[in-house]
Structures are given as C-alpha cells and as structure tokens.
Amino acid sequence: MSALGTYLRYGYISAPHSIFEGIHKIEPGTIVTLKLDKLVENRFTQTQENFWSLAGTYSQFSGQLIQDEKQALSQLDTTLNGVINQQSIADVPLGAFLSGGIDSSLVSACLQANSDKPIDTFTIGFHEKDFNEAEHAKKIAQHIGSKHHELYLN
Numbered sequence: 134m135s136a137l138g139t140y141l142r143y144g145y146i147s148a149p150h151s152i153f154e155g156i157h158k159i160e161p162g163t164i165v166t167l168k169l170d171k172l173v174e175n176r177f178t179q180t181q182e183n184f185w186s187l188a189g190t191y192s193q194f195s196g197q198l199i200q201d202e203k204q205a206l207s208q209l210d211t212t213l214n215g216v217i218n219q220q221s222i223a224d225v226p227l228g229a230f231l232s233g234g235i236d237s238s239l240v241s242a243c244l245q246a247n248s249d250k251p252i253d254t255f256t257i258g259f260h261e262k263d264f265n266e267a268e269h270a271k272k273i274a275q276h277i278g279s280k281h282h283e284l285y286l287n
Contacts, residue, residue: 162186217243228253231281233269245277254279259286 136152139145148158159165162185183189199205221227221244229241231254245252254274258267267283274281 213239214243214247218247221247226253228255229279230254231256231270231273231279233266233271233273237270238273241273241279242277245279251278251280253282255282255284257284257286 136146136150139147139150140152146152146158148160151158159181162183163181164184165181199208217240227244227248229237229244229252231237231241233256241252241254254270254277256267256270256274258270259265267285271281271283
C-alpha cells in the first residue's frame, strides 16, 4: 500500500515509511549513526541500531520482578530520585514545566525535595476552563513549595 493510501486509511504513516520517496522514518527504539569519514558516491554511510528492545529489557531484569506494591513504590522512588538528581546537577537555578498532571507533578515534587532552595515551576494557562490546568499546577506548586510562574494565553 502506498504511503498516501496508508495515511488516508489509518490517519498516520508508520515507520519506516514516509510520504517522501527514498526517505524513511527512523523506527522506534533505534538510533542512526552517520559516519562522516566514509563517503560513498557522495553519500554518508549510516548504520541503524536498536538501543532498546522489550525482549532485551525483559531478559536483563527477569530475575528482578517486583513482587508487591511496597517494593514497586520503593523501586520507583529510588529510580526516579536517582535520575532526577543526576539530571539536576547545574550551576544555574533549577526549574520544571508543571502542567498539573501526574507526571510533571511527580517530577517537580522530586526535584523540589532534592533541592536546598525553591525551584522555579512554570505553567501555561488558558482562559477556556475545559483546557486550563493552571489551577491544578498552582496547587501542586504551593504544596511542594516552588516559586511558581504562570502565563495565560488567549
């Protein structure tokens, strides 16, 4: 089926196909490496490698399956705080985009818990109540003690 036919039927074009002839999308879980030192017919050579696979991850951690909720929460806490600490080593003030949803609230709370001074949190609000999460974000910011900034868009 042509890429256009696929798009019209499903509403998207899956990798490795694209709407352009001779151009392919990078497949999920892969990385493309271009080698500048190996020109072949005026083209860069490239390799596409998987950097993640479900089977590989399962085999790596299959002996470490989580047995209960307490262990799951402990593992999540250790992993999330470790990653956030690693990513927040900086000589500038720390901040986070806070939408008011679960993910950004959790990341902002962990970032604030591991900081010795208030972090900056940022929210974009909307005047249309059905789309506005700014009030939720403000409550989270107050709860975690961050220095909160809001910008409302029309």
